[in-house]
Amino acid sequence: MEETSNSINRFLITIASFARELNTAKNTVDISKAIEKVMGRFFSIESSLTAMYKDDEWQVIRLDDGFPISETDMENYYSLALERKSPSFFPLNDSDYLVILPSVKSGRLLSTFFGYVGENEKGFTQEFETMFGFFSFYSGIVLENLDLLNEVKDAAKVQEQLRVYFEMMLNSLDEGICVLDSSGEFVFKNKKYREIDPGDAVVEQIKRISAETFAQNTGQAVEMEFDGVFYSFNSVILTDDDQVLLRLEDITNTKELERMKKIDQMKTEFIANISHELRTPLSAIKAYSETINDSVESLDPATLKEFMGTIIDQSDHLTFLLDQLLDFSRMERKDLNLEKSNFNIIELIKKAKESNKEKYEQHSVEIELKLPEEAVMVNADEKRIKQVLINLISNAVKYSNKEMDEKKVVVSLETEGDEVTIAVKDNGLGIEESELDKIFNKFYRIDSSLTYEVEGTGLGLAICREIIHEHGKEITVESSPGEGSVFSFKLDKAGD
């Protein structure tokens, strides 16, 4: 009885050791080493072989040098392990044994430890049989769990590799990519997005577009400007995940390129335009000069005077055009030096009207001046402001509505505090809203069809804006098609 109790204790102690060894086992080799170590306390295991059994095939995973059983002979022992699925002490000769310890789980053989045992001085007792039966059983469970664990790990590894792969792809893109969940939280940002590091205003738009994408259940495409930087936003729903992927691209350069192309096109138009504008007076001058030259004797003085008058007019116009070009080139070079002085703006407006006399008479446009009677002194570059006034009045006349019975331009001046506001109002063709922000652009003409119905270089308003801008003011326009336009600007009154 005492022997039995000792035996049970020995059994438990050995099982505890074995369990402890297996506790840190990471793979089949570790389990094999644990078996050898614990078994080695009962027998002197001189060398061993461990083979895994998978898909009907044996695969040696651990083999000591000098393991004395040949590959061919091992076949017998493999069969025995497979047939019995129980531990066995196979006598090889009078003194040597092969201890066979299969790891079995649910009737399936997973792996088998074959230990070569020299002289077995302790003798083979039933205790070993029970103990090693348990080893066989327990190692099978651990082995299967390790297999399952490795499968899970492998799956996780593959998933991780895929994740890295896709992230690499996303990071290589030249577009910012971010993913938001339905609550508007960021789930993913690619490298480019982090580089762009959009400010709060952009992030706010991203969240808005993302919410909109969810609301409409369809991808959105938006372009927006933030302090001179243009972004394009493209969203798409990631169906499975209830998330939105948003592409963010800085398209400022693209926009700039578009603008440059536009300018290039406008310059081409401008050259065609200006050639035409310059040729018209030049042709007139040439034609009249030739006529005079050819038949100076036969021309009566009145006709001659009229011809000469036309030549002078056209020369003036040519001078005006060239001056405009010159101003424009100065403007381009930011070389528009103002020569400010105090002068009576009322007089200047009257002069500007006078300068356009021929033109408004020609177009049958009435120019009405709504001006205070007393002098209003302003501080500005007189010459330049005259230029602006002439230009605005000229435009108002040029773009008058031919269909209209009473074509009228009103130039008014109002005083408010330290400033005066000068407005040029017409009842002409008016400007489409979409055109409003473009009319001050260089070379821009509302009618760019090269039909030359309306003469001009297309530089006038650009120069006006620049001049007023140099005065620290803005020129503004209000207009509606068919009703006419109002151009107005402010000037500082002359100090006392």
Place this chain on the structure above:
Amino acid sequence: MDLKKTIQEIETLPSPDFILQKIVDTANNPAASAKDLNEVASKDPGFVAKILKLANSAYYGLPRNVTKLTEAIMILGFKTVRNMAMSIFTSKEFFSFEPENLDMKEFWKHSVVVATVGELTAEIIGYSNKEELFMCGLLHDIGKSVQGVLFPNLFDSIISVARVKKISYYQTEQQLEIPTHEIFAELLLEKWNFPELVMITASRHHRPQSIQNSIYSDPVNIITLSTFIAERMRMGDNGAGRPIELPKYCWDELGLTPVIFDELLSSVEKKVEKIDEFMNI
């Protein structure tokens, strides 16, 4: 017939001889060594020869012939050698009478099949003490043999009634209100002073739920399941008029699933091909 008479009669039945008893003991004695057993066994070379013949049979599939009992013990284990010895003994003493309406070869086959299925089931469902299940299976119907040896007429009539009424042997016993073969088995195995495990599986395999929550619950359920499989697969004959039903309780307790059960059936089919070796011992 009464129980008292039964008990008296059982006293007259053969007991395992010294060698068998010794083998059974060593299988449960941790300190027992192969050498000890070899000395005992050498006193009955005929018995040893039969064991070796069985050990070298296709049933065990050893890579080379075993010529010594110690070798058989070391290769196959104490418990398996014990199972062989037990098979030899019971086959001779309890399966050699001649009833009128039961082919004893088939009855013996039934016992070996239940033993084999029991061991396989233990292996597949992960019950580590699988060799014990062979012995439990082998002796689960020993009570019927006791009935047959001691009361041949009774034995014959139980089988007749079961066959006519198409009910199981156990149901017939209950309807006839006679001590069941479970009781006979219990009495015999008690007399033999056999391991409690063997006695309980033999005396409870028709009532597995009566042993619920006991340490013997698993082995009893396994033997009930094995009996069910043997009967359903028509391997051997245990005198029943109708195969037993498998209690859902057993299925659930053993954690069976259709996949495991299917795996078990295919293992059984493979292994039972080799049980012919047990037929002529």
